[in-house]
Amino acid sequence: MNFTDYAFEASAFLDKDVIVGNAEQISYPALYREVCRIAAHLNRIAGEDQKILLIGENSVFFVAAYLGIIKSGNVCVPVNPAIGAEALAHIVGQCGAKIGFIQKRAVEKFSPLFEQVFDESAPATFPGQAPTTLATRNSQLATQDSKPEAQNSKLETAFNPSRLAEILFTSGSTALPKGVMLTHGNLIANTESIIEYLNLSEADRIEVVLPFYYCFGLSLLHTHLRVGGSLVLNNTFMMLNTVIEDLQTYQCTGFSGVPSHYQIILRKSRRFKETKFPHLRYVTQAGGKLPVPFIKEFTEAFPEVKFYVMYGQTEATARLSYLPPEMLPAKIGSIGRGIPGVKLEVLNKAGQPVKPGEVGELSASGGNIMAGYFQDPELTARTIRNGKLFTGDLGTVDEEGYIYIVAREKEFIKVGGERVSPKEIEEVIVRLPEVVDCSIIGVPDDLLGEAIKAYIVVNGKNLKENDIIAYCTQHLSSTKIPKYVEFIDKIPVSATGKKEKARLVELHSAAT
Numbered sequence: 001m002n003f004t005d006y007a008f009e010a011s012a013f014l015d016k017d018v019i020v021g022n023a024e025q026i027s028y029p030a031l032y033r034e035v036c037r038i039a040a041h042l043n044r045i046a047g048e049d050q051k052i053l054l055i056g057e058n059s060v061f062f063v064a065a066y067l068g069i070i071k072s073g074n075v076c077v078p079v080n081p082a083i084g085a086e087a088l089a090h091i092v093g094q095c096g097a098k099i100g101f102i103q104k105r106a107v108e109k110f111s112p113l114f115e116q117v118f119d120e121s122a123p124a125t126f127p128g129q130a131p132t133t134l135a136t137r138n139s140q141l142a143t144q145d146s147k148p149e150a151q152n153s154k155l156e157t158a159f160n161p162s163r164l165a166e167i168l169f170t171s172g173s174t175a176l177p178k179g180v181m182l183t184h185g186n187l188i189a190n191t192e193s194i195i196e197y198l199n200l201s202e203a204d205r206i207e208v209v210l211p212f213y214y215c216f217g218l219s220l221l222h223t224h225l226r227v228g229g230s231l232v233l234n235n236t237f238m239m240l241n242t243v244i245e246d247l248q249t250y251q252c253t254g255f256s257g258v259p260s261h262y263q264i265i266l267r268k269s270r271r272f273k274e275t276k277f278p279h280l281r282y283v284t285q286a287g288g289k290l291p292v293p294f295i296k297e298f299t300e301a302f303p304e305v306k307f308y309v310m311y312g313q314t315e316a317t318a319r320l321s322y323l324p325p326e327m328l329p330a331k332i333g334s335i336g337r338g339i340p341g342v343k344l345e346v347l348n349k350a351g352q353p354v355k356p357g358e359v360g361e362l363s364a365s366g367g368n369i370m371a372g373y374f375q376d377p378e379l380t381a382r383t384i385r386n387g388k389l390f391t392g393d394l395g396t397v398d399e400e401g402y403i404y405i406v407a408r409e410k411e412f413i414k415v416g417g418e419r420v421s422p423k424e425i426e427e428v429i430v431r432l433p434e435v436v437d438c439s440i441i442g443v444p445d446d447l448l449g450e451a452i453k454a455y456i457v458v459n460g461k462n463l464k465e466n467d468i469i470a471y472c473t474q475h476l477s478s479t480k481i482p483k484y485v486e487f488i489d490k491i492p493v494s495a496t497g498k499k500e501k502a503r504l505v506e507l508h509s510a511a512t
Helices: 003-008 028-047 060-071 085-095 104-113 185-199 215-227 242-247 259-267 268-275 292-301 325-331 377-383 422-429 463-474 499-511
Strands: 017-020 051-055 077-078 099-102 117-123 133-135 164-172 178-182 205-208 228-231 254-257 282-285 306-309 321-322 344-346 360-366 388-397 405-409 411-413 416-421 435-445 447-458 484-487
Touching: 003 028, 003 060, 003 185, 003 215, 017 028, 028 060, 028 099, 028 360, 051 060, 051 085, 051 268, 060 077, 060 099, 060 215, 077 085, 085 104, 085 178, 085 388, 099 228, 104 117, 104 463, 117 435, 164 185, 178 185, 185 215, 185 405, 205 215, 215 228, 215 484, 242 259, 242 268, 254 259, 259 268, 259 292, 259 435, 321 325, 344 388, 377 388, 416 422, 422 435, 422 447, 435 499, 447 499, 463 484
Parallel strands: 017 228, 051 077, 051 099, 077 164, 099 117, 205 228, 205 254, 254 282, 282 306, 447 484
Antiparallel strands: 117 133, 164 178, 306 321, 344 360, 360 388, 388 405, 411 416, 435 447
């Protein structure tokens, strides 16, 4: 089944809003009509199996274009609107994309790269909406009065699940992003799994601060569309009061974030922990390891809210594991076990499951594993071996099979020949209540090869370098104590909220 048809199978004609909030609202039927219009128009001008770029922030425009592209049998390539023109030109050239859906304010910057451009500046076709629909330079999309039959609205069940649905470009260890190819079957498999373990239903409404060009953000859209839920779009997370107000005003049942989101709302907002959210049923965290002190801080402040620790990769569509909230006290620090339909293992170099306490690489198999990297068969062959995705993350297991991430292979710091995990040091430093965030890097050292440097963000309290060193001396072995400590205003993060340690390395190099 085409993924868009799957997503709307039970919800296309629900009498409710799918997107709610101050900025934009749209009902399920109105969104579905627009999706069908876009799909039909793309079929007329482009046919099928074309790569089509989508550039924009979370909005009705983005959602309608994304689902319309996929429904049309073409391949959607969502891109961060903050991308540089040179990087985008590389992606466009690699994909051979000739059509772009571009957010209005970015049209002038990016439209020269495409033969045909759609943007959000045309007159409205959504009932009671400000201008948010799509137009093209050369032709106008179908009007709101068009009949559904003319808009390709019939659900199509005969569709190859291995057909490519989208390509998500992710940052890697090289300067150029790599394109992860995801099929309709991948999207359906991962959506089914997430819905099952989160127990999502039509009654769920989620506050969305994660961008839809990121696999974690897309998973929120996918799951809530499928069950007939609602989404509140918030593109201003750093204005923390807007998140609090959204959760209350729109009676949100769910919230999802990466570690930096939780660190900020817990340590930079006094109001958050003092506020009651009677409708909030659960929160989810992925996109990196959230230090244990923050998990404890959240669950102590909101004991009635289910806290799901999760783990995933773009190469796995989004999700690979979760830790049931009821297991948090006993298994805190663990990423849990594989989600429904996924076999997640920790394997040694011989390809055998490790014994409890041993360290190996996480591997996964299931219907959500990518088709491969776009135009890179060599990297695909190194990453997917014997039908298993090798994640590059190192971990261990306990006696009951719960998995614990140790570090990424490339993140280890070698201090005097000893491998040191940055995560272990970060976990200790953030126990200090004055610390909002911490990031550990290795820097060149004539004696040790590499020395440990801690970049630390504090919440205005008077914390000194000696305080950090003294605290680490109490809780860490000598090789893990930072040699350097630097206080900064903010740890650099990507558009998806993940720490960018390479920028800290550059910062250190520029200062020495």
